[in-house]
Amino acid sequence: MIPIAVECRFFVCRFLLYLCLPSLQQMTEPEKITDLFERCKPRFEAMARSYVCDPGVAEDLVMESFCIYLERSREGRIGACPNLPAYIFAIVRNQCLNWLNRRKRTLSIVRELHDDQIRQIDLEIRSLNSLDVDELFAPEIETVIRQTLEQMSDQQREIFRLFRYEGCSYKEIAARLGISTAKIEYVD
Template identity: 30%
Template sequence: MQQLDRDEFEKLFRANFKGLCFFAQKYVKDFETAREIVQDSFISLWEKRDTIDASRPVKSYLTTVIHNKCHNYLRDNRKFNHKLLEIENLLEIRDDASNDLLVAKELKLAIHEAIEELPEKCREVFLLNRYENLKYKEIAVKLGISVKTVETQMSKALQHLRIRLAEYMVLILAIFTLVKLITESF
């Protein structure tokens, strides 16, 4: 490598900087990082200009230095990127959980509204069956009505809820399937 004075170094920098940045970017996939690596390589060249082999072409020296710095950067940042990926995954899980919570609240509100829309006797029969777990015969005795009337009222309630909550059916089925799988595994 020929002895570099300030003017020759500046010409070398201006002539090669941009191309070497693109060269480095192929490795690190980020232009700003590539620029920093190339700048560091030029600084290294300037600082070692007196000790570098004079027979070696300057551009060859720079590409070797840049190549090595890129590999060092990737090696050093692999651990960091792995941790960053873990953090991003946790944030995505938290976002998914937040979205699930919002959907669950929306579903709960829609169910409550649909139940409130039922006629009084129909709502009472439905609540006794689904929330107090009474059998049709027990509901009939408690309300002083026939079992057939309980069946009719439950049929009306379920039909109303199916229509009113149709947009939530996929979610409801997924929740019930999940609950069933969880309870069967214990």
């Protein structure tokens, strides 16, 4: 079963061709082309626009189709054409098909690029989430702590070690080292 929109386009296109036919047989070739262009261009553009959905692109495709016809005619590649509007209509249709196929390829490539960018962003997010700042700067922090401890007296170093690494309270440190808690608070 043919979708209604496609069927309607088919009948509209047939009707547009029918409207283009009268009185072309009595004219010279340049007059035929000029008359055909003036009378059929809006109809061809309407047909092209119904497929490409862009008025500018539709106009370009119709102009290009007339140019293709003129080029083929000048080169002698077209014999006696009993139905010139139908011939040009076929060129317009082919131009629309070519444009739609190129557009489809372009969108497919854009989608692939977009998917690649999303994968790259996901990778960067995972990388940042797994980054441990403490691990990253641990060697530098250890160096600073070691240098600072080297500048302390033996008693200050022992107070620091007991408090920071062993978790002793001020009272416990004071009892172990035989000093007052006030001196420990001063060192810390």
